[in-house]
Amino acid sequence: MQTEIVAAELESSVSRAVELLDAGQVVALPTETVYGLAADALNPEAVARIFEAKERPRFDPLIIHLPEQKALDQVSEPETNIVPQLTQAFWPGPLTIVLRKREAIPDIVTGGLETVAVRMSANPIFAKIVGNLGRPIAAPSANRFGQISPTRASHVLDELGGRIPLILDGGPTQHGIESTIVRIVNGSIEILRRGPITAERLADFAPIIKRKSTAILAPGQLPSHYAPRAKLVLVDALESFSALSGKRVGALSFRGSTASDRYWTTARLSERGDLREAAANLFQRLRELDRQNPDLIVAELVPEEGIGVAINERLRRAAG
Ligand code: TXA
Ligand code: MG
Numbered sequence: 001m002q003t004e005i006v007a008a009e010l011e012s013s014v015s016r017a018v019e020l021l022d023a024g025q026v027v028a029l030p031t032e033t034v035y036g037l038a039a040d041a042l043n044p045e046a047v048a049r050i051f052e053a054k055e056r057p058r059f060d061p062l063i064i065h066l067p068e069q070k071a072l073d074q075v076s077e078p079e080t081n082i083v084p085q086l087t088q089a090f091w092p093g094p095l096t097i098v099l100r101k102r103e104a105i106p107d108i109v110t111g112g113l114e115t116v117a118v119r120m121s122a123n124p125i126f127a128k129i130v131g132n133l134g135r136p137i138a139a140p141s142a143n144r145f146g147q148i149s150p151t152r153a154s155h156v157l158d159e160l161g162g163r164i165p166l167i168l169d170g171g172p173t174q175h176g177i178e179s180t181i182v183r184i185v186n187g188s189i190e191i192l193r194r195g196p197i198t199a200e201r202l203a204d205f206a207p208i209i210k211r212k213s214t215a216i217l218a219p220g221q222l223p224s225h226y227a228p229r230a231k232l233v234l235v236d237a238l239e240s241f242s243a244l245s246g247k248r249v250g251a252l253s254f255r256g257s258t259a260s261d262r263y264w265t266t267a268r269l270s271e272r273g274d275l276r277e278a279a280a281n282l283f284q285r286l287r288e289l290d291r292q293n294p295d296l297i298v299a300e301l302v303p304e305e306g307i308g309v310a311i312n313e314r315l316r317r318a319a320g
Contacts, residue, residue: 003161005153008125008170017168018132026050028142028156029129030170031121033094033179033196034149034283035156036065036139037164038129044106047138051108053163056145061111062138063096063179066120067130075105075136076116082184082206089205092122094175094196098183109138119179125170141178142167146227148283148318151176155287176280177310185209194310196279228290232297232319238263241298250294252285254278254302265292275308282311286318 006013008030017027017038024046026039037053039046041064051058066072069087076099083097101116110116118136121127130137141149142156150156153169160167180195180202188207191199199208230250235241238257251263255273260266267285269278289297299315302308 001162001165003157003164003167005157005167005169008168013168014125014128014132017129017166020166021046021129021133021137024049025166026053026164028150028153028160028164028167029126029139030123030153030168030173031065031126031139032123032174033121033177034151034173034175035142035153035167036121036126036137037142037156037160038065038137038139040133041065041109041136041138042104042106044108047106047108050138050140053160054140054143054145056140058108059111060140060145061113061117062109062140063117063119063181064105064109064136064138065126065130066118066136067127067134069120071136072099072118075102075118076100077102080184080187082187082189085205086182086189086202087120090197092120092127094122094179095119096179096181096193098181098192115183117181123170123174125168148228148286149178151280151283155283172280172284174280175276176282176284177307177314180310194313196307196310198306198309200306227320228286228297228318230290230294230297232299232315234299234301234315234319236301238298238300247295248293250289250292250297252289252297252299254300257300263298264294265289269302269311275302275306275311278302279307279311282314 026049029038039050096117096119098115098117144159151173156167175196180197181193188209190209239259248264251266253268256268269281302311
């Protein structure tokens, strides 16, 4: 299959995407977090194409993206009043809420679970496409299973080229890491995946519970997700890592490091130490380092505050 990349802002690209989705095909689209591999969520055959293209195991459920807030009632059962408060505050935006699903959602979307993960994307192109389609869109990150999420159209082409008909290029994504995923448990908010909407912001709405059990509730949250090819080790500061003799070691630095000259190559997340910028750059920098085929990547943890918590979570999982 020939994969076409087109400029997302063109009206013709938007209508092409809607036509393909309507016909049960998959299309890669930009969202405000990472690129998604989209299909009509109500068409099981279309959704099956997502799993095929990604080589994703069928038990790993997908997030559905709504055309409008009102559509929430069509996909999930009404729940506590915390949910409307959260959707009011954060939708459209990078917050995914796990809710009890309605029958209309095919089992293939949820991997047979009784729950469905729902969000509404703030990316204007995505919003236009899902609005024109008029049905929810199922979309996981547009990478092969287990790989780093794509933050640029070229990343999607690298991994899914030849497997999907169309990629809409909307430039680098705004947040650079995947949405925060929560569920409501007894009036509290449980964070299943850290992301751009931080625990601090969610705490305005309900108490936050930290997951105690290591049981994997979000099946895609396997500890070794997002693996680069090179072995990755984490350090608190690049200066403290010493075993470098004769090895090609790539360093991933937060702000830049005085120890840079000790490494074979260095990538930096944010020169001004801005955690949001660091998140937006994270997957691109990891890919750049990995592409150079180092013997090892040493990554520095970022300050454990705000969106830094979500960055460190990705780094820990990339390190397996
Ligand atoms: O920002 C995002 O969320 C991106 C963009 C494209 O929307 N999507 C994304 O999807 O990251 P994906 O499939 O790569 O990650 C979704 C995660 C997976 O770990 C999956 O297991 C979990 O959400 N998940 C989906 N449905 C669930 C459910 N009903 N209960 C618990 N976890 C669920
Ligand atoms: Mg993913």
